[in-house]
Amino acid sequence: MEAIEHDKRKCPSHLSGTECTKMLLPVKDALDILSGKWKLQIILSLSFGKKRFKQIQREIPGLTPKMLSKELKELEINGLAERRVYDTLPVSIEYELTSYGKTLQPLIGELHKWGTKHRKRIIARK
Amino acid sequence: MEAIEHDKRKCPSHLSGTECTKMLLPVKDALDILSGKWKLQIILSLSFGKKRFKQIQREIPGLTPKMLSKELKELEINGLAERRVYDTLPVSIEYELTSYGKTLQPLIGELHKWGTKHRKRIIARK
DNA sequence: GGTATCGCTTTCCTAAAGTATAGCGGTATA
DNA sequence: TATACCGCTATACTTTAGGAAAGCGATACC
Structure with missing residues (x-):
């Protein structure tokens, strides 16, 4: 670097x-x-605790089940989130960030830091 | 955060x-x-010093002039790169990262850091 | 029986991103 | 005169991301 x-x-x-x-x-x-359009929001949503499918969808307006399903799968494949099936009746399913998923924090922090400066700059230049 | x-x-x-x-x-x-497919490579290329249009294109295989032109414009608009016209004959044009563009360094560094760990993890899991 | 919720999947469609190819005005070079 | 490099732009096409709508199997609720 x-x-x-x-x-x-x-x-x-x-x-x-x-x-x-x-x-x-x-x-x-x-x-x-x-x-991607939704990953960040989903990660952020999950960063506040485990959530169910519909719950996430409700929290993020505009997010369709197709997209949510797709993104959750990718998060799982990458080891960032976990899908937990509880054998209640009917079964309930919860998603949560893995501890590995939480290692994204400093990265997102850095993105936020730079992005904030950038925003200010853009606004100042107009 | x-x-x-x-x-x-x-x-x-x-x-x-x-x-x-x-x-x-x-x-x-x-x-x-x-x-986007090319921005990072272009930024990286410019991070090694000022470059001419064709020079950048040659360094990044597969990059078409249309894409390069478009990306350079965006970099310019965002204040990350600068287009310099020198009145040699024929005119020569050089692109370079602005000092603002260089502030991306820690961010890219963080991306690199996390990405490297992630790669190792992926490989280890197979 | 009818309707609702959960956790999805399927199909079809559109918009945006990216690719391939050609060309243009200028200059230089043989 | 022909060919080549430079810095692009224009046109047309393909590919990918994402959206809209419907539906399905299971359970539950009235």
Whole structure:
């Protein structure tokens, strides 16, 4: 990450096949986890405690069951959230952030920090 | 950003219209700046110094002039990059990151950090 | 029996993002 | 004169993300 400080050692004239490409991959992975219209809101919702499907949907206006279902699956696959089935009658299902999911906190914090500065800048420039 | 620590004070049962929605906006702004197929690579490329249009294109395989042009414009609009016209003959044009653009560094660093851990985790789980 | 809630899935559709290809005005180079 | 590089733009197309609507199996409630 010294790249941005003009560290010429690691990035010779073309980027492909160099260390640069390698460093891009994890950054893109992280971005993938967070991008999309609903992921962040769902993560945020779950960060306040375990929730049921409909409960999440109610909390996030505009979110369709299809999207919610899809996003929850992805969160699960990535180990960020967990689906818990309780054998009550009828079965109730709850989703919650895993402790791994909570490790996103500093990252989201950094996004928030930069985004806030950016907002101010945009508004100031108008 | 204490949300993830289960801070119930700020986020009552539904998220819309609360502090939560407000905090989402800057995060989304930041995400917007970075997401898309090419933005990151372009920023990274420019982080190694000023570059010309074709030069950037050559460094990033698959990047079409249309996309590059579009992304550079967005970077400029957002104050992250600058377009400099030099009146050599023929005119040469260079793009470079503004100092503001360089403030993305810690954010990208955080993305890289989390993404790297995530990669390891994914690989380990297979 | 009728209606409602839960946790989804399915199908179809639209809008936005991205790709492929061509071209243009300018300059230089052989 | 022909060819090539530069910095793009324009047009047309494909691919992906997301939305809208319906429905399904199970249970429960009146």
